[in-house]
Amino acid sequence: MDIKRRLIIYNTLTIIIPLIITAITAFILTFVSSEFLGKTIGYNNFKKVTFINSELLNMTKDIAKSDNKSIEDEHFKSYLESKLAITQGKIIINKNGIVLYSSKDINNISLENTLQQSRDKSRDPIFINDTYYSISSFPIEFKDKSTGNVIFLTPIGKDSGFFKRFIIYVLIAFFASYTLVSIIVSYALSKKILLPISLLKKAADEIKNGNLDSEIVESGDKEIRELCSNFEEMRIKLKDSIHMKTKYDDNRKMLVSSISHDLKTPLTSIEGYVQGILDGVANSPEKLEHYLKTINVKTKQMDSMINDLLLYSKLDLGQIPFNFEKTDIDEYFSYCVEESYVILKHSNIDIKLENHLDNSKYFLIDRERFRRVILNILDNSRKYMNKDRGEITIFIRENNLSIIIEIRDNGSGIDEENTNKIFDRFYRSDSARSNAKGSGLGLAIAKQIVEGHKGKIWANSHKDQGTSIIISLAKI
Ligand SMILES: Nc1ncnc2c1ncn2[C@@H]1O[C@H](COP(=O)(O)OP(=O)(O)O)[C@@H](O)[C@H]1O
Ligand SMILES: [Mg+2]
Incomplete structure (x- = not known):
């Protein structure tokens, strides 16, 4: 996933999940309240109470504008009553502690109770004629500058408070889930984006400190993965260039030391x-x-x-290009045998070719370089021959994947423990060294060339009875 898409998805989730949770909470609350508590959310009731309150407030303004006379005025009273009829509320108007007006259907006991509660500033609802009313009292100043108060009795359905609580619960559910989801989403984002970046930073620090071996693993979103892979490429190139430099240095040292010594x-x-x-x-x-x-x-x-x-x-420095050609195996080795026949005969050594190939006829080699390999090996067989009648046989075989070339002589052989070392540069066995005939590079060169062909070269020693140098090359 790319970062842009992830950000869009996460931001959408931050909004959608809290909304879903809120909706579920609202549903559960409605269900539980109606099923188990026998209460309805009573939105209509709530609306009604709000409407009544605003109507009553308007009335307060009207009353404040009037004087005693107009309040007692039948016309104004009927105006008040008509308003109250819509709201089903009740009203009591006090002026200087005397009840100036009260709705008709409040009996004396209820009136006294209401006044008492209003004086006590009690918030409890009062029960008149089968209905609960909430009491709210507003101070007013009449036109003649005398003071008083208006007491409104607002009918409240028994569940109107429940709606308020319902709204509060739902809001709490929304904000709580929003906060929670935001935290989770931020955490997930940081894990997907910040964590890989911090790993990358760590890797950069490692490189800065000269450690080029710690691999940078791709992780995180597309852009960060790309960044990681570019970084890894850079690390490998840097490592290669350092490796190459070390190799050049080694090579230079090798040349200087061998020139001066050998x-x-x-x-x-x-x-x-x-x-x-x-x-x-x-x-x-x-x-x-x-x-x-x-x-x-x-x-x-x-x-x-x-x-x-x-x-x-x-x-060694990879400066020699290989020119691979499809070559007839039998023809090629026949030519090699022919070419070295005379020189070997001169040293009383016989050479022959044994071709045991069943299916393969061709292989892919750089003819010139590979000739160098064969000549180096044959030259060794000649140099380290200790029998009166020397014999060299080139066997060619094949297995499932490779062509196997074995060049076997009946010379002095090599100590078992040295069969690997003879391919090292400058390695010469002591006896060979004393003869000081070669550079000690013949087999090292052969190995470089064979490996340039993606092949392998190794030696088998038949102590005192000779040596086999074996090369395997991939089939084509
Ligand atoms: N056919 C062989 N018989 C015996 N010893 C061998 C043979 N080929 C290689 N060696 C040993 O391996 C060493 C390394 O060979 P090489 O790299 O060709 O160096 P060089 O021929 O210059 O000594 C030789 O010095 C020799 O001791
Ligand atoms: Mg040699």
């Missing part, structure tokens, strides 16, 4: 040989040739090391 060894030997030549140690053409050849080998070693470093660094 390139130092071949550089030192080149320096040594060059110095030897300069000092005239290579004093025969054979020696000179040997020195120069060594320098050439070392230079090539450095070159390939630097290439590895740069490639790894670029892959």
Whole structure:
């Protein structure tokens, strides 16, 4: 729901619910009073009493304008009586403590009682001729400046007071329910709007304090949910950029440290040989040739090391785009085997391909990069071969979801506990290190490229009997 709609609904509820409660209260009151108390709400009665009171007030004004004579005047008396006939009220006019006029049907006893009650300022109704009357007395000043008072007797139905109380109860019901509903609605509103905002504020504080890990959960109304999701997006981007920066820093450190460390060894030997030549140690053409050849080998070693470093660094930073192509699996590996056949044969190693694919024929790879993976693995098999007759087999299999490529050799194998570590950058087993043939980046590069293909790479060691490097790639 959006905030605007919620506000409209809540505001409407704030009015409608109290009205409904008030209506129900009124209904219950009417029902209870008529069913159990035998009283009617008596609106008509109430109206009548109000009407009578206003009529009597008018009469007071008329009386105040008149003098004794006119009050005793038959004409005026009949005017009063005609008015009283409409209202069914009664009147007593006192002047200087003497009753100047009283309605005809008030007998002497009732008259005395009324006067007494009026003097006592009693508010009790008086009972005359089967009817209750309320007494109200108004002081007046006659034209001759003498004072007196007019006493009105207003007939009250026995339930007229009940209507007043009914109105009061209904009003109380309305205001009480209005207050209650307002409180509930405000609470609900604050829960739906303010609570998510306060959560967002908390998250913003976290980010301000450098904690970019606390996820912002979407909650509340549409606008606030959108705000939350934008905020979350911002958090992720910020986190990524910080992560990227750390990665760049790491990468830079890695390059500097490896250049200074790993390139130092071949550089030192080149320096040594060059110095030897300069000092005239290579004093025969054979020696000179040997020195120069060594320098050439070392230079090539450095070159390939630097290439590895740069490639790894670029892959690590995601700077190398992959160009995926649908490729015939068998054709591709046949070519790889063919390509490395001669070099391997030179080291007395045989290579063969075993294709166990049933259904799949193609996979999606970046041919150039994937070739690099295979070459790195084959190069290791060659480097770490310790048998007179080396054997490398590339098995290709498939399961439900993946194409599995296993490159198995019969070389030295890897210690069981190191099978995971060999994919770390710069990892070299001690024996390999002593040979110092590689950069220690070959498998790290292979892993980066395979992961760039959304695949997995791992190693199985067959201690002393060889190593399997296994790659799984999703089928297409
Ligand atoms: N086929 C293999 N047989 C034995 N050891 C291997 C094999 N492949 C990799 N290794 C071990 O894993 C280490 C890491 O390999 P790699 O990342 O290619 O680095 P590098 O070849 O430059 O030493 C190697 O130094 C070696 O100890
Ligand atoms: Mg290697």
